Amino acid sequence: MKDTELLTNWWNLRMKIGRLFHAKHQGTNSIGMRGRDRIIGMINYRGAGLSQKELAKLVHLRPGSLTDALTNLEEEGYVNRERDPKDRRIWRVSLTEKGEKRAREIAADHKVFVEHLMEGISHADKVAMNRAVLQMTKNFEHYYGKNAE
Structure with missing residues (x-):
């Protein structure tokens, strides 16, 4: 090949x-996964207390776009935003009870998606694929830098 x-x-x-x-x-x-579900899922995955700046980077959104999305999610009852007590310039984001429920649904959907995607692939092939992807990542970072986009 x-x-x-x-x-x-x-x-x-x-x-x-x-x-x-x-x-x-x-x-x-x-x-x-809808755009807002990506945000809810990432907050759930990384844990409460992410700053909006960190979250924007993780979900690949401009900070202004994320602010708009979080405003909508907050109005719909999925997230809370609170000022960081140590640095009042920073907003910390967490899930509400409604957001946590949606996060569990997202995680269950993701689990099924991964199961479907990986069906019929042996453990040995998964190990080889992982090794190849890690080597490709290492090669990419060597030639183009860790933050190349």
């Missing part, structure tokens, strides 16, 4: 996953 064939196959899978998540965001598909 040529390297280009492997990367083309990987890229095609990545694009299919992206379209699936985009379709969910547009409300046209029952699978995937």
Whole structure:
């Protein structure tokens, strides 16, 4: 197998996953993750107390766009924002009880998605795939830097 064939196959899978998540965001598909669910899921995954700046970086949104999204999520009862008592310039974000319930639903959906995606792949192939992805990441960072975008 040529390297280009492997990367083309990987890229095609990545694009299919992206379209699936985009379709969910547009409300046209029952699978995937809406934009706000990405935010709720990340707060749940990383834990309460993330700053808005940290969260914006993790969900790949500009700080202003995240502020708008968090305002909506706060109005809908999914998140709380509080000023950091040590640095009043920083807003910390946490989930409400309603947000935690949605986070559990997101985690369950994600678990099923991963199970479907990994079905039929042996443990040995998963280990080899992980090793290859880690090496590709190392190569990327060596040639293009850790923060290249």
